[in-house]
Amino acid sequence: MIRCLGLQWGPAGRPLTPPLDLPLPAGSLTAITGANGSGKSSLLKVLAGLHKPLAGQLRLAVPSLGGVGYLAQQQSFDRQFPIDLLGLVAAGSWRSRLSRIERRRRLDQALANWSLDGLQDRPLQALSGGELQRALLARLELTEAPLLLLDEPAAALDDAGQALLWQQIARWQREGRTQLVVCHDLDAVRRYFPNNLQIAADGCLFTSNSRDSFSMRGLRVA
Amino acid sequence: MDALWQPFVEFAFMRRALFGGIVLAVSAAPLGVFLILRRMSLIGDAIAHGILPGAALGFWLAGLSLPAMTFGGLGAGLAMAGLAAWITRRTGLREDASLAAIYPISLASGVLLLGLSGKRLDLLHLLFGSALAVDETTLHGMLLVASASLVLLVAIYRWLALDSFDPLFLRSVSRLGPLAHGLFLTLVVLNLVVGFQAIGALMVVGLMVLPAAAARFWSRRLPVLLILAALLAAACVWLGLLFSYYAALPSGPCIVLLAGAAYLISVLAGPVHGLLRRIPSPIAT
Numbered sequence: 001m002i003r004c005l006g007l008q009w010g011p012a013g014r015p016l017t018p019p020l021d022l023p024l025p026a027g028s029l030t031a032i033t034g035a036n037g038s039g040k041s042s043l044l045k046v047l048a049g050l051h052k053p054l055a056g057q058l059r060l061a062v063p064s065l066g067g068v069g070y071l072a073q074q075q076s077f078d079r080q081f082p083i084d085l086l087g088l089v090a091a092g093s094w095r096s097r098l099s100r101i102e103r104r105r106r107l108d109q110a111l112a113n114w115s116l117d118g119l120q121d122r123p124l125q126a127l128s129g130g131e132l133q134r135a136l137l138a139r140l141e142l143t144e145a146p147l148l149l150l151d152e153p154a155a156a157l158d159d160a161g162q163a164l165l166w167q168q169i170a171r172w173q174r175e176g177r178t179q180l181v182v183c184h185d186l187d188a189v190r191r192y193f194p195n196n197l198q199i200a201a202d203g204c205l206f207t208s209n210s211r212d213s214f215s216m217r218g219l220r221v222a
Numbered sequence: 223m224d225a226l227w228q229p230f231v232e233f234a235f236m237r238r239a240l241f242g243g244i245v246l247a248v249s250a251a252p253l254g255v256f257l258i259l260r261r262m263s264l265i266g267d268a269i270a271h272g273i274l275p276g277a278a279l280g281f282w283l284a285g286l287s288l289p290a291m292t293f294g295g296l297g298a299g300l301a302m303a304g305l306a307a308w309i310t311r312r313t314g315l316r317e318d319a320s321l322a323a324i325y326p327i328s329l330a331s332g333v334l335l336l337g338l339s340g341k342r343l344d345l346l347h348l349l350f351g352s353a354l355a356v357d358e359t360t361l362h363g364m365l366l367v368a369s370a371s372l373v374l375l376v377a378i379y380r381w382l383a384l385d386s387f388d389p390l391f392l393r394s395v396s397r398l399g400p401l402a403h404g405l406f407l408t409l410v411v412l413n414l415v416v417g418f419q420a421i422g423a424l425m426v427v428g429l430m431v432l433p434a435a436a437a438r439f440w441s442r443r444l445p446v447l448l449i450l451a452a453l454l455a456a457a458c459v460w461l462g463l464l465f466s467y468y469a470a471l472p473s474g475p476c477i478v479l480l481a482g483a484a485y486l487i488s489v490l491a492g493p494v495h496g497l498l499r500r501i502p503s504p505i506a507t
Contacts, residue, residue: 050390066395077388081259082444091384094395123442143395 001026001147001178002047006056009046010039015054018203024180024195026061026146029173031189032182034199040182041073043199044149047180062147066095069145071136073152073182079125085135086111086120092142106142113168114138129156137168148172150181154188166192229467238356239463239473242364242420247429247455249368250413252375252448254434256406259386259444265321266430270414270423272302272325275332277418282335288360292415299411302328360419367416371409378402383444421474428478429455436485439492454484 002024010016016039024030032040045051046058048070062068089110093103111117114134119127127135133156140148150169154162166188172179180197183189189196198205229236257263276298277291284290306321315323356364375382381402384392392399410430417426433454437447462477469476490498 048394065397068394070390070394072390075388076390078259078261081387082438082442082447083387084443091388091391091395094384125442139391145394 001028001061002180003059003061004056005058007046007053007058008055009042009051009053012054016042017199017201019056020204022197022204022206024178026178027173027176028195029169029179029193030181030195030197031193032180032197032199033184033186033189038199038201040199041151044070044151044180044182047147048149060147062145066143067145067147069140069143069148071140071148071150071153073155075132075136081124083124084120085116085122085124085127085131088124088135089116089138089142092139095143110138110141113141113171115164130158130161133157134161134164137165141168141172146177148177148179150179152182152184154183154185162188225468226464229464235356236463236467238358238361239420240460242356242361243459243463243477244456245365245368246413246417246420246426247433247459248452249371249375250417250426250430251433251451251455253371253406253410253413254430254432255437255444255447255451256382256386257410257431258434258438262318263431263435265318266410266414266427267424268321268325269299269303269411270418270427272328273299273411273415273418273423275328275335276301277415277423278332278335282338288363288419291419292363295415295418296411298328298332299415300408303407303411356420364416364420367412371412374405374409378405382406421477425474425478428481429458432478432481432485433458436481436488436492439488439494439496442494455481458484 002022004020004022006019006021008015008017008019032043034040042051046053047060048068050070060067086107090107092110093107096103096106098106111120114137116131116134116138119131119135122131124132133153137153140150154165157165169179169181169192181193183193194209196207198207230240254263254266257266273295276294276296278294279298280287280290280292280294283294302324303321306317306324309315309320309324310317313320378401381392381396381398384396385399385402389399413430414423414426417423417429420426421429433451434447436454437450440450441447458477458481462480463473465471465480466473466476488496490496493499
């Protein structure tokens with residue numbers, strides 16, 4: 001699914017880590033951890049195609065359009081934009097070729113999955129941070145992108161919201177989606193993630209419960 | 223009641239002004255809604271200044287001819303928007319700053335060109351226009367451009383709306399975001415160029431942005447905002463023309479001042495965050 005060879009990223013001329021070789025199989029679920037400023041978000045942006053890598057190769061086995069679902073750490077959009085929650089979530093089925101009825105069914109399903117029932121008509125402005133975050137995750141679900149890059153999805157969520165998030169991420173994994181999730185909650189990483197990529201300036205560390213052994217450069221394997 | 227129609231029944235020039243003005247209002251005001259949503263409200267103003275040298279060049283070469291001045295203005299407006307976008311992309315200068323830097327250059331060269339041409343063209347007429355001077359040819363041009371612009375806006379609506387809201391997401395599902403952005407800027411330039419013939423380059427900015435800003439106080443739904451802005455702008459054209467007729471005042475400022483009054487009333491009385499009629503609105507946390 002993902003294949004990095006000697007990948008380096010960060011501000012121009014100042015790569016954040018040694019070159020990284022990392023193959024990630026399709027359907028894998030990986031947490032990305034590391035200190036502030038270590039380059040977690042930057043790595044996701046490189047993978048999402050928003051930034052160019054400084055060096056190395058990156059291959060993603062996904063369609064170039066609609067293949068990658070990216071949830072940014074901070075939303076740059078205008079909270080006063082005249083759109084309601086339903087409109088926001090429905091944009092997820094932009095590329096869907098399904099019938100109107102089937103699209104509507106999936107939309108309702110996604111709303112239910114992220115416990116957004118009853119909030120459909122709320123204007124964006126009147127949503128709490130957690131409700132907005134769940135709406136964005138529901139939109140991501142509707143895109144059916146095979147690769148999901150989530151940058152601190154738990155940050156805005158309360159306990160119930162986080163429990164829902166881990167449950168949905170587990171479901172996405174069962175559905176075969178490949179996921180990379182930036183997460184600061186090490187307890188949650190241990191409980192919910194089979195793989196963990198720790199990012200640090202002196203080299204990245206990949207730990208896996210599934211005992212897959214990868215041959216990697218610039219990567220210590222535990 | 224008769225007073226509301228009588229001038230238009232009696233005089234062909236009033237009918238032409240009304241027709242042209244309403245068509246322009248209906249096509250320009252929805253663009254204003256998108257300008258505001260994209261935080262580009264002042265960019266219309268900058269572009270309106272920038273189209274002047276093109277129109278002046280057209281006037282110099284071909285005299286007071288609508289097609290020449292329109293194409294000149296269109297060329298200058300698009301060149302300016304394109305140059306500003308190019309500088310932004312290459313140097314990282316913010317788009318408003320690069321446009322603010324380009325348009326005085328454009329405006330100054332326009333005034334200089336008018337001086338060089340030696341012919342007498344009233345600069346005030348170009349900037350502030352006169353709806354009453356709309357002749358048959360101008361009216362046809364306005365009808366054509368405005369309806370084409372409206373059709374195009376409807377065609378790109380879906381892309382433009384999502385590109386205005388969340389361009390990053392649109393990029394992940396469609397490649398047409400930049401195209402919609404470019405077409406939108408083209409439409410803005412086109413409407414300003416057509417408008418400057420009728421009510422003047424600077425007044426048409428008011429017709430574009432004021433009804434859109436006023437509509438924002440009445441609804442939280444994008445389609446409603448678009449229709450409301452168009453209706454409001456059309457009403458301002460109609461009443462503004464009547465007022466200018468009876469009071470014997472220039473028509474452009476009358477139309478824009480009416481739109482301004484509608485805006486101020488909306489600020490006070492609008493149900494969405496208006497100052498006076500604040501209905502309990504759910505507060506975002």
